[in-house]
Amino acid sequence: MSVSNPLLRELKGYVLHLVQDSVNREISDDYEHIQPLCQNLENIFQQGLYHSYSVGYKGAESWNWLEKITEVHYGATFTYNTAVNEVRSCRKVVTPRGKLRLLIRTCLNKKCLHVPVEAIVRYKYPTGVYQTKDSILGDEILGEIFLSVLLQCSKIAFHLCLKNAVFLDETWQLTDYVTHEFVPCRILGLNVGFVRERGVVVAVEESGVAGEDDKVEIGDLVDELNGHWIRATQRGRLSSYMKQAEGKPITLSILKGHNAVGELYPPIIRLLGKLQVDTTALEARFKAKLSSKEQRPLSGVPSTKSERAGIPVRYLGIVSTGSRGDVNQIDRAITAVLRNRMSKIKSGDQVNGDKDKEEGQFEIQDMGVQVSSRQTGKIFLKHSYMEISSCGGRSDLPDHFAYIAGETSCNVAKNFNCYVFHCANEDQIRLILQSIGQGFQRTHWAV
Structure with a gap:
């Protein structure tokens, strides 16, 4: 066999790209050369196997000898033994080909794919696996070249997702x-x-x-x-x-x-x-759906401090509700906050010491809510749905709303505070309260 084996030339090209690209980026599953590199490695391991070297499956499978060298510990390192054991115990791959593919990915992560190659090329174990004329691993010179390329490959940090394995029995093509x-x-x-x-x-x-x-x-x-x-x-x-x-x-x-x-x-x-x-x-x-997202106008993208995401609200204040966080406290809390503001106005005191906090943006998120300054974007209120015990408003003040939150998860909290807001748009108030209500359902709390 010529020393210019096409599979080796292809492998050298991939590894050259890896060495160059690994300087500036992480080598993960989204790297363009990962799939063809792994396919190339599979082809090399499968090339020229004696068909008699199989256990219960049609055709020869290189997984059988790659697994076998750990049983005798001939040249196998602890890292490689660990890799093989992880593949053995993985129930997501069933066939020898699937196990080979997962082993290649695992060994790339663990930087030990050269270990079994070194065993068969230099220590000549196991024997009777590859044909001398029709394989890289059965040829002394080509085997040494393959080993040297893998040793270079072992210096690269791979970050492949090994949990993504359920389709490896069928294909190298993996989805996100x-x-x-x-x-x-x-x-x-x-x-x-x-x-x-x-x-x-x-x-x-x-x-x-x-x-x-x-x-x-x-x-x-x-x-x-x-x-x-x-x-x-x-x-x-x-x-x-x-x-x-x-x-x-x-x-x-x-x-x-x-x-x-x-x-x-x-x-x-x-x-x-x-x-x-x-x-x-x-x-x-x-x-x-993707086309509609691409065509969506950019006018809705916040470009200034006053255009930040969320619903515009005015934060009116906070009042303690003691050890009670039920919805019955909302009415009294709103009254208390408004009364406190009116008394400050009559006495000539400043209603709110921080204007940025008063003009806020109310954001509804997956895990909870947060309120940030409309001017600076700084977050001054943030509570998870686990902490919020109730929310609501008053029928005689439809442009006001509030929610009550504890200092920790509301089923164990000892102290609760009510946060009161004003919003000119009643539809947006309903949206906020409905969204918090859905958050309650997800976290087992009732409005």
Whole structure:
């Protein structure tokens, strides 16, 4: 075999790019050369294997010898042994090819892919794996070249997401792996269909916590819920996983069903087809949504201090409600704050010592609310939904509203304060109160 093997030339090109690019950026899954690099490494490990070197599968698989060298500890380091054990214990990959692919990614992260190559090239163990004429690892010179390239590769810091493994049995093409943390809730608002051991989102409730801002969409694959890998045999345990985390944030890891331009991920297209989901219409919807975002006018983007995000409000003041945080305190609190302001006006005192705080922007967020200065943008009030115990207004003062919050989660708080606001737009007040009310539902508190 010529020393100018095309697979080696291709590998050298990828590693050259890696060495140059790793100086200025992190080498993660979004790096353009990762997928072809890994495919190239697989091709080298699979090239020229004796077909007799397989265990229970059609064709020869290099995973078998890569795993075997850890059992004899011939030249295998602790780091490599750990990598192999992690792949062995991973239930997301089932086939030898899937395990090989996950091992390549794991070894790149751990900088130890050269270890098994060194064992077979220099220590000649194991034997009888590769044909001498039709492989890189079976040829003494090519094997040494391959080893030297991998040693250079081991100096690069890879940050590949190893949890993204459920489709490695089928393909090297991986979709985005995203982890969301939601506020404590009883339900996420998702309907999940199971096919081929995988759970795919087939419906999303618009008012549900997971559907906010399109965090989770139809076609996304549910991979982990609170650290538990989700597959068909666990479909009945989803509710129990939610109950185990009652009162705590919910962590959901998903594989996105479409890419940045709205195209569906091919392996998920096949799953959606079996679940009777119209993939053509779904992809068209994603593309239309992305197109509408791109065409949205920029006039709504804040460009000055006075155009910051949020609803314009006037912060009127704070009053303690003692150990009570129920909604019945709202009426009295608003009265107390207004009375205090009127008495200051009559006496000639300054109503509010900080004008920036009085003119504020009320922002409704995923985990809570915050109020910032309309002029400077500085945040002067911020409370999570866990801390807010009630909200509301007065029928005789429709342009006023308030919420009560404790010094910690309101089910254990000892002291509560009521924060009172004025807003000229009654529809925006209703929006604020309804949004806080939805936050209550997600955090188990009632308005």
